[in-house]
Amino acid sequence: MAGHPVAKTVAEAKVSAVDTDVALTGRFVKKINDGSFLFSDGTGELLVHVMGAELDPSLMTADVDLTGMVVQDFMYTEVRAESVSVHN
Known part of the structure; x- marks a missing residue:
């Protein structure tokens, strides 16, 4: 989808x-409950x-890519989130 907006930072997403x-790179700060996490x-x-x-x-302690x-x-x-993987 050409021209479809994609937020690349939390500030943009907000x-x-x-x-x-969204296509974000950052860290999970803490687990809120099953399936919900604070991300920065x-x-x-x-x-x-x-x-x-x-x-x-392992994703809780690493930089991750999140889409x-x-x-x-x-x-x-x-x-x-549709996918979460360790950032390389």
Whole structure:
């Protein structure tokens, strides 16, 4: 999809419209509950929902690449992750 906006930082994601694609690199700061994590990339923090599988513990201590989509939850901007992998 040429021209489709992609947020590349947490700061961009926070001001992006719902359904905007994201491609972020950063760290999980802490686990909120099953499937929900606080994520930071140095430009800010936001809540990330990881669908399906339990997150590999190694991903909690490494820089990660995360792709997904902005979703709105009440007053907060959140991201639904489609893939999470260790950043190379």
